[in-house]
Amino acid sequence: MLVVDKGNEQYNNEFFYPWEAKRTSISYYRIQIRAMHQDKCVGAIVCKLDIHKKMARRGYIAMLAVDENYRKLQIGSSLVKKAIRAMVRGECDEVVLETEITNKPALRLYENLGFLRDKRLFRYYLNGVDALRLKLWLR
């Protein structure tokens, strides 16, 4: 059970609910989960599940973002954990994502959850910043 306090505001598990987890083809799923505070969406994660190199069932985290005013409340971590649970149910072998090598909050979040630095992708982003590919092996 997740309970987060910030001043007078308190969030619990009801704060989070599945937005959409829909199957779009036999080998491809899309997972989207958002974090709500009252009527406001304050965080979201978007992922896909597909087959990598005809071998591994790969979960890919395409987007994760938390509203600036709601950061450091474990909302991002909770969204990633929920997405990983959906990927486990989808029998994924691994989860991967890319993040800027300079993105300390994201690196801390993912490394706390057991992701490892798998590859450095030089000048991966349009702004010239390198990316790190992070990976979590599920089995």
Ligand SMILES: CC(C)(COP(=O)(O)OP(=O)(O)OC[C@H]1O[C@@H](n2cnc3c(N)ncnc32)[C@H](O)[C@@H]1OP(=O)(O)O)[C@@H](O)C(=O)NCCC(=O)NCCS
């Ligand atoms: C990255 C992001 C999603 C983190 O969301 P969040 O809800 O604040 O994350 P959490 O509260 O779950 O924090 C996870 C860990 O990261 C750390 N962290 C969060 N923000 C941090 C910051 N600005 N500096 C250093 N560490 C930070 C937290 O302390 C926590 O580690 P701890 O438990 O050891 O203290 C959020 O900062 C964001 O939306 N950034 C912009 C978009 C982005 O970069 N997305 C990721 C792209 S892959």
